[in-house]
Amino acid sequence: xxxxxxxxxxxxxxxxxxxxxxxxxxxxxxxxxxxxxxxxxxxxxxxxxxxxxxxxxxxxxxxxxxxxxxxxxxxxxxxxxxxxxxxxxxxxxxxxxxxxxxxxxxxxxxxxxxxxxxxxxxxxxxxxxxxxxxxxxxxxxxxxxxxxxxxxxxxxxxxxxxxxxxxxxxxxxxxxxxxxxxxxxxxxxxxxxx
Numbered sequence: 001x002x003x004x005x006x007x008x009x010x011x012x013x014x015x016x017x018x019x020x021x022x023x024x025x026x027x028x029x030x031x032x033x034x035x036x037x038x039x040x041x042x043x044x045x046x047x048x049x050x051x052x053x054x055x056x057x058x059x060x061x062x063x064x065x066x067x068x069x070x071x072x073x074x075x076x077x078x079x080x081x082x083x084x085x086x087x088x089x090x091x092x093x094x095x096x097x098x099x100x101x102x103x104x105x106x107x108x109x110x111x112x113x114x115x116x117x118x119x120x121x122x123x124x125x126x127x128x129x130x131x132x133x134x135x136x137x138x139x140x141x142x143x144x145x146x147x148x149x150x151x152x153x154x155x156x157x158x159x160x161x162x163x164x165x166x167x168x169x170x171x172x173x174x175x176x177x178x179x180x181x182x183x184x185x186x187x188x189x190x191x192x193x194x
Contacts, residue, residue: 037082037085041089048090058170059167059170062167062170068136069182072139073182073186076132080117080125083120091110095109095110112143120139131179132186133176133179133180141175
């Protein structure tokens, strides 16, 4: 990996840590929220590990985004900070278990998760009428875009950008699928009082 990619990753990590500090201080931890954290962290980790054993979705390296099922629901139920924490925990645990921690795959996963959760939170907050389908679609596209950016930085060649249109199309399909499932789950949860 070239030095520019390393600096980008360090800058993104520092920004995330400093951006999270005020949020952490303002977040109230109740037993229900802590339990929900644990349930959704476990669910997203299990989905991430299960997805790693599935074949690629039409293109090498392309996955459906099963862990995002849990992250998006948590974003709607508890907001940005819990969804971000669970997303980061999932990335670290799954990459440790798969042996890709601090390797290119781990950095790509981290960048994709951060870009996805930030984009989904911004869209959800900026557009009150945004549906889980639209929010998921945006998150999926940002996830793939961030992963391609890390790959370009890591490999040191822009040739991988030719992969972006195909990954973008598949990101739209998978984002729609995850969003449709989450919309249904959120509707069921709202009926039973989540």
